Amino acid sequence: MQAPGQAWDEVRVRLLKRREELSQRLASVKADLAREDEPLSPDFAEQAGQRENDDVLTALRISTEAELRELEVALSRLRAGKYGECRRCGYPIEPRRLDAVPYTDSCSLCASQVR
Numbered sequence: 001m002q003a004p005g006q007a008w009d010e011v012r013v014r015l016l017k018r019r020e021e022l023s024q025r026l027a028s029v030k031a032d033l034a035r036e037d038e039p040l041s042p043d044f045a046e047q048a049g050q051r052e053n054d055d056v057l058t059a060l061r062i063s064t065e066a067e068l069r070e071l072e073v074a075l076s077r078l079r080a081g082k083y084g085e086c087r088r089c090g091y092p093i094e095p096r097r098l099d100a101v102p103y104t105d106s107c108s109l110c111a112s113q114v115r
């Protein structure tokens, strides 16, 4: 068992850094979607390209927002001293799983069972 508080410092730093990256990405995606520096082209073909680009940006915005939400939940679990503990069975989550899926709140056994 890892000592609560200290052991997760590295994870906390990693998550905070990721939050910074995601917030910046979200801000720039939103700015692009608001088309601050590129007005819709009068050319039809170009417009179609811009619309396609908007779809990509919107998908990126949605996935970034979703990740930010998961990240916030993980951070609050960290603050509550619950990070790394399976929400279902209460056992520690495998370090390798946490490494691969840092926002997870269940061990691989529970995750493979009922959702």
Ligand SMILES: [Zn+2]
Residues within 6 Å of the ligand: 086, 087, 088, 089, 090, 091, 106, 107, 108, 109, 110, 111
């Ligand atoms: Zn479990």
